[in-house]
Amino acid sequence: MSSQPSFSTSNSEAMSSEENATAFAEQEEIHIPIEDDHDSAYGGDDAVSDTTSVAESIWKHRYENGRRYHKYREGAYWGPNDDAQNDQLDIGHHMMRLMLDDRLHLAPIEDPQRVLDVGCGTGIWSIDFADEHPSSEVIGTDLSPIQPAFVPPNVKFEVDDCTQPWMYPQNHFDLVHIRCLYGSVSDWPALYRQAYDHIKPGGWIHQLETSIQFKSDDDSFPPNSALLEWSDLFISTTEKFGKTMRVIDSMKRWITDAGFEHVREVRYKVPVGPWSSDPKLKELGKWNLLYCYHGCEGWAMFLLTNVLGWKPEEVQVLLAKFKNALKDRKTHAYYEMSVVYGRKPETASS
Structure with a gap:
């Protein structure tokens, strides 16, 4: 282990079988089994390049409504970068590894040598x-x-904005990995074109994204559900922000349009809470409940105050409603996650 990561500023397992219990591809009829438990709630909150080369301004942060945000290209991304949100990102990493049967990706790549993790967050996937x-x-x-x-x-880690021109060599990477950048990119086709240019022929792109549209297969949402209100609110808010949170609906098509071949999509239903009778989904739901419960303030505060002009106190009221809805065991809510991966043709030239 090295004692210090390298920072700089720049512009820049083969897929398991379809029997994966939580995966589905064009199989909307699959329903998550429900545990026979009539408790009304889940319980309390517990349930739920060398550093010297970095410009001083990069290390600065900005503070707003009690949360800390990035200073470099400030406002380009809505999420906080403080310890509370970083812990939540690592919870999400564990949850997504569990969803993928303890794998980091599904791309059938062998012996990758050069890998780029775009929007790496805490760096846990890279590590x-x-x-x-x-x-x-x-x-x-x-x-x-x-x-x-x-x-x-x-x-090594680099402070960079992936939506700016990439300064890496073309035809360079064996794998470009993207995860949970929903609401962060204004021009996804342009990003995929950059990835295509910088992946070497025969290399792979792999992206995992989440939907923020809560669903239920058994119509168990109560009237005026705070979960459904949340979905509608943030889908519309990020459209106004100019960076859609609905990339999950288009990324397969956009990746294909960029020139990748053998593009495959695998979708997963991720329960919110341990309401499923399936052991793996039950465990996944526990982690997802924790992920949503502790992440929701960071998801909401910047967007609602800066894009819609809400007062912080109004955001806290919404968060209280949302957290109570998350803990309602009678609501069998889930949302979808999608993995899309594809290969740059062996004969391709940028």
């Missing part, structure tokens, strides 16, 4: 990948320098 592939070189990029100090020697 896990580097540990599993010690011969690889992994670069993680993010707007915030929030990654840990002690990392594997084959990982």
Whole structure:
């Protein structure tokens, strides 16, 4: 392990079988089994390049409504970068590994040597990948320098905006990994074109995104559900922000349009809370409840105060309603996550 990550500023397992219990691709009829438990709630809140090369301004943060945000290209991303939100990101990483049967990706890639993790957040995916592939070189990029100090020697982190021109060589990466950048990119086709240009022929793109549209297969939402209100509110707010949270609905088509071949999509239903009788989905639901419960303020505060002009007190009222709805065991809510991966043709040239 090296004692310090490298930061710089720049512009820039083969897929498991379809029997995966939670995956579905064009199989909307699959329903999540429900545990026979009539408790009305889940319980209390517990249920729920060298550093010296970085410009000083990069290390600064801005503070707003009690939360800390990135300073570099401030306002480009709505999420906080403080410890509370970073813990929530790591909870999400664990949940997504559980969903993928303890895998980091589904792309059938062998012996990847150069890997780019776009929007790496806390760097936890980059670090896990580097540990599993010690011969690889992994670069993680993010707007915030929030990654840990002690990392594997084959990982480095760069402060970068992925929507700006990439300064890496073309035809360079074996794998470009993207995860949970919904609401962060104004021109997704342009991002995919950049990825295509910088992935070497035969290399792969892999993206995991989540929907914020809560659903239920058994119509168990109560009247005026706060979960449905949440979905509608943030879908419309991010459209106004100019960075859609509905990338899950279009990313397969956009990735295909960028020139990738053998593009595959696998969708998962992710329960909110441990209401399923299926053991794996029950465990997944526990982590998702924690993920949503502790992440919702960070998801909401910037967007509602800056885009819609709400007062922080109004946001807190919405959050209280949302958290109560999350803990309602009678509501068998879930949302979808999608994995899309594709290969750059062997004969391709940028």
